[in-house]
Amino acid sequence: MDILAVARKAGVSTATVSRVLNASPKVRAATAERVRTAIAELNYVPNNSARSLRSGRSNLMGLLISDVRNPFFPDLIEHFESLAGQHGIDVTFVNTGYSEERFSNGVRRLLERGVDGIAILTSELSREGIDRLRATNTPVVFLNQPTVIGNYPNITVDYVKGFRDAVDHLRMLGHSRIAFLSGPPTLSSATRRRKAFLAAMRACGMDKEEPWVFEGDHKIAGGRLVAQQLFSMAKPPTALICSNDMMAVGVLQGASQLGVRIPDALSLIGFDDLFLCEAVQPALTSLHLSRQEIASRAFYALQAGREDMPQAHASVILPHLVVRSSTAPVGGSKGKLKR
Incomplete structure (x- = not known):
């Protein structure tokens, strides 16, 4: 046939x-x-192989992601793959595990497969991987990597706007002792979120005192460890904003293990608005970062590159706050569970 x-x-x-x-x-x-x-x-x-030979295209796009175990990234893959499927394009992805070496190897493998475009949705980059990309004409789009602006399309997240919404929400609830749980300083995305939180605090006039900044690992276990540290303080903060939802869930777990009630003892806000936010108790207030919007902008940037159409070098996504049950007015009960 x-x-x-x-x-x-x-x-x-x-x-x-x-x-x-x-x-x-x-x-x-x-x-x-x-x-x-x-x-x-x-x-x-x-016969896709024959079609590729005739057209000079593979009808295959590649994604690089940082952590397939973090629900944020499977969401991105699902939305991207759905869009690609509507256009008759297949998708393959590489999980870097936050490793620069695996990033470089992933770029090499995708280029060897002859992909028509690569969406780099990782926190980490490597010089070797970027040099490989520069040596080709393959369309590439990045997520929130300021160092590539001017050379490649870049989808930027306005973290300051998001954290300012979170800080304003806590201020309206009467909180002034607001802390931040950062990701590891080795990740550029974690560093940008930390800087954005501090900028938001300054913009809201809340930088008179040095804010508490705890360091985590962007994983649930890291949130549990920081909960132990935070609740052992003589005068802990009354509110905590986390660099991602995974650590916020870990803080919830740690509080529960210590018999501390959220939000009575601590108002808690995450970042990303994963499905986990509605699966935990109390439901987690979080800054929503649309995976669907990121996937859509990444896909159409690559499509424009495939068709030799003009590409916007900057595209901004605005997070917004989704208020649930983990934030409350300051000065409630002491927050300890009754034994």
Whole structure:
């Protein structure tokens, strides 16, 4: 069975069948439906290798992500893959585990597979990997990497706006002793979030005293450890903003183990707004960072590169606060569970 048989059955040219297979918008809906019906009835399976040789494209895009165990990244993959599928494009991904060496190897492997574009959605970069990319004409888009602006399209997250929303929310609840749980300083994304929190505190006029900044690991276990440190203080902060939701969930777990009630003893805010936020008790207030929007902007930036269309070098995403049950007015009960 070949493409000519499909064209004959649908009453169209082979070029029209090819356009339908490549999800071209140039085919009328009724014609495209007739072609898809013929494909189904004839059980036609396109030879992707042959199509790639003819077109010079692999119809394959690559993603680099930092941590497949963090629900943030599977969400990104799902949204990106859904969009790509609508355009007849396959997706492969590489998990770097926050390793620069694995980042470099991942770039090499994706280029060897002849991908039509690469979305780099990692916290880490490596000079070797970037040099490999510069040596090719493969379209590339980055997530929140200021060092590449001007050379590649970059999707930027306005962290300051997000943290300012969080600080304003806590101020309205009467909190002045606000702490921050940062990620590891080795990660550029964690460093940017820490700096954005401090900038938000300054913008809200709350930098008269040096704010508490605890260091975590962007994982649940790190949040549990910091909870022990925080609740052992003689005069702990009344509110804590975390660099991501995973650590905020760890703080919730640590508080529960210590018999401390959230939000009575501590108002708690996460970042990313993962599905976990509604699965824990109390439900976690969090700054929503849209994975769907990131995936959409990354995909269409790569599509523009494939089609040699003009690309915007800067694209800004604004987080917004989703208020749930983990924040409350300051000065409630002492926050200890009754034994």
